[in-house]
Amino acid sequence: MTVSTGVFCKRLLFSSVVLLVIGPVSYGLYVWKEGNFDVVAEGRVYRSRQLDQYELARYVREYGIKSILNLRGKNLGSRWYQEELMAAESLALRHYDYGISANRDVADQDLERILAILREAPKPILIHCKSGADRTSLISALYLxxxxxxxxxxxxxxxxxxxxxxxxxxxxxxxxDRAFRRYVRTHPLSRSTPQHGSLPASKAMTDDAMDGRIPRDGRRDGI
Known part of the structure; x- marks a missing residue:
């Protein structure tokens, strides 16, 4: 039995839509399973979602990670935070907290303090937030x-x-995105800006920069 051209086209369209949906979803699931882990600057900076202690240990072994920057901020009552601190201690990692919101513009002052941490921290460093999608993207771009x-x-x-x-x-x-583009506008590159991993001298870090700051309204979104 032959299939009409109209029916064939409908089936082809349906199959294409299914592939367009399933493809990205499958890739997204794979990325999440792998911790949304990726290289920002080889041997210096990596990025991920919130990792559990076993995932963290795996990437520390594979990439020689020496420090962590947690963009979710201090969360002393949260299990994930306590487990991360314990894992960092057991793996001899330097741990930094600096909480920012994924849903509000991040002030240049906060970005400068985060840059100070990135300059100071032992390398390689792992940057993470909750999902590794938004805050981590901002700070990875800021580092580069x-x-x-x-x-x-x-x-x-x-x-x-x-x-x-x-x-x-x-x-x-x-x-x-807005915070990064604003920072670029207000901090144009100069000839003295280091290129490709040549790091400048460290800035002194305040206690706030070491411990993380709560936004001015007292809330953090997307913890």
């Missing part, structure tokens, strides 16, 4: 631009849907 002197276009590749960053359709996480 502010410390390694990469172009804004290259640094901005850290904002990607492959990490789960979706800054459109009214999504409030577009605040991360």
């Amino acid at each position: 631009y502010g410390i390694e002197g990469r172009s804004p276009e290259e640094a901005e590749q850290q904002f990607s849907m492959r990490y789960g960053h979706i800054p459109f359709l009214g999504n409030s996480t577009a605040a991360m």
Whole structure:
């Protein structure tokens, strides 16, 4: 029995839609299973979602990670935070907390303090938030631009849907993109900006920069 052209086209369209949906979903599940882990600067900076103690130990072994920057901030009553601290201690990692919101613009003052941590921290360092999609994208891009002197276009590749960053359709996480672009406007690259991993001398870090700060309204979103 032959199939009409109309029916064939409908089936082809349906199959294409299914592939378009299943493909990204499958990839997203794979990325999540792997911890949303990726290289920002080989041998210096890596990024991920919140990892459990076993995932963290695995990546420490594979990549020689020596420190962690937690963008969710101090959460002393949370199990994930206590487990991360214990894992960091058992793995002899330096642990830094600096809480920022994924849904609000991050002030230049906060970005400068985070850059100070990134300069000071033993390398390689792992940057993470909850999902590794938004806050982690901002700080990964900030590192490439502010410390390694990469172009804004290259640094901005850290904002990607492959990490789960979706800054459109009214999504409030577009605040991360705005914060980065504002920082680029107010801090243009100069000839003295280090290139590709040549790090400048460390800035002195305040207690706030070491411990993480709560936004001015006292809340953190997306912890």
